[in-house]
């Protein structure tokens with residue numbers, strides 16, 4: 001796995017796994033629209049899974065480490081060989097905002113995820129429910145705007161990552177590529193809009 005292809009493969013598999021995580025995370029978060037009781041019941045059910053959740057969290061952490069490490073190595077390798085980088089961006093997909101900004105949107109998401117985990121995952125939940133923590137956070141316009149911007153960045157990152165990952169794992173038959181590209185755009189819009197409206201909604205109903 002020392003080769004560039006090996007690293008790209010690792011990045012594709014971990015990236016697609018995050019896509020699966022994000023769709024589950026979004027589905028769970030949509031219970032917020034059902035109000036305080038619906039969301040807290042969902043959180044309680046999730047936490048009742050106990051060790052399963054711990055295993056999933058450790059898996060996410062490991063995958064994040066691999067994704068960031070391989071992405072950073074590939075970024076510096078591509079910087080050293082600029083003409084190759086141009087060719088990689090052009091391979092069959094053309095240059096898009098997503099492809100041109102891929103490493104930068106990725107680097108921006110690292111501090112966002114750290115902030116996000118501090119905000120909600122590691123928040124002190126002894127005297128308040130997760131719903132109260134969320135609505136408290138988004139009543140602060142600074143947090144609300146930070147989250148909306150971060151969701152746009154997530155959508156841009158995924159818009160290219162989704163297509164690129166399928167290309168790397170070999171699903172690059174000309175017949176399927178337009179479908180995969182369309183699915184990538186639809187998926188990134190779903191994430192951007194689905195997650196992006198949550199802070200606005202919670203800020204409005206507080």
Ligand code: HEM
Nearest residue numbers: 025029043057060116120121130134147154195196198199
């Ligand atoms: C408005 C959008 C979002 C909201 C309201 C939200 C909400 C939450 C909440 C409440 C938790 C804590 C769950 C718990 O401790 O039981 C959490 C965990 C987490 N979120 Fe988000 N999230 C959002 C977007 C995202 C995005 C876009 C990502 C990734 C890029 C992400 C990644 C994570 C991760 C990795 C965890 C930890 C998962 C775990 O410990 O099981 N979230 N989120």
